[in-house]
Amino acid sequence: MAENPIDLIRLEGEGNSVVLRIAGREERKGPAEADVLVGEFLVDTPFVRGALKTWILPEDLRQWQQALDSLDAGRDIAWREGQRAPWLFIDLAEDDDRCQVTIKDHAMSLTTVTVTVPLVDAWFDDAYRRLDLVWETWPTAV
Template sequence: MAEDPIALIRLEGDGNSVILRIVGKEQRKPPNEADTLVGEFVVDTPFVQGTLKTWIFPEDLRQWQRALDSLDAGQDIAWCEGKRIPWLFIELDEDDDRCQVTLNDHSMSLTTVTVTVPLADTWFDDAYRRLDLVWKTWPLAAD
């Protein structure tokens, strides 16, 4: 039975959102390739809307954990930069509780979009919970 999608990343508010939904798991042919998660970025603003399919590897989830730790410590992050999947950048606004979220699809549509969303302290607990839920729902073997 297929699992319901899980929003690994959910940045939203003020009418804008950037969400990464994990929709399933793809089994690769062993022994050379690790299983991957199939995901979909969903961007929704009053100005632009779109979706973008992506694949998430075990190392990407570990990097998201480190990115969350850096964000929680007040640092800007770049997630999956330099990889063949879309790159996600989150820049914190020091003057208020907002961030600039940039999604860069450098390989398929060659499109970059930046969205401003609120980022409250309570967001972090939810983000860690979402990551744990993805690991439990779709376990992946180590790379």
């Protein structure tokens, strides 16, 4: 495990935030099972606050890279949709520098939360840096 958790995803501003914090790697017992990263979605607004544990597979990180590329190109994204893990949707606003971030937990709590946060161009450089840091910190998980 890393000494400090790493925020793979950090969307925040105007009093709202959505974070996916990676705490470390969990080794799987079976020889055919790949290790996973242990994470937690953290949502914080003046109205609602919550946390949701999740596991990040190596394929999830590759798909997050693709999702970042799509967002950077101006397209909405759905990350991990159709999987047993919590889903993340980011819908870009057409008229300003904000987006709607939705976390959907369809498996455990059956809860969906949508938060509006700013999304400025500088966010993308930071998001790619965070992804690189996760890959560098836990290279055997990818």
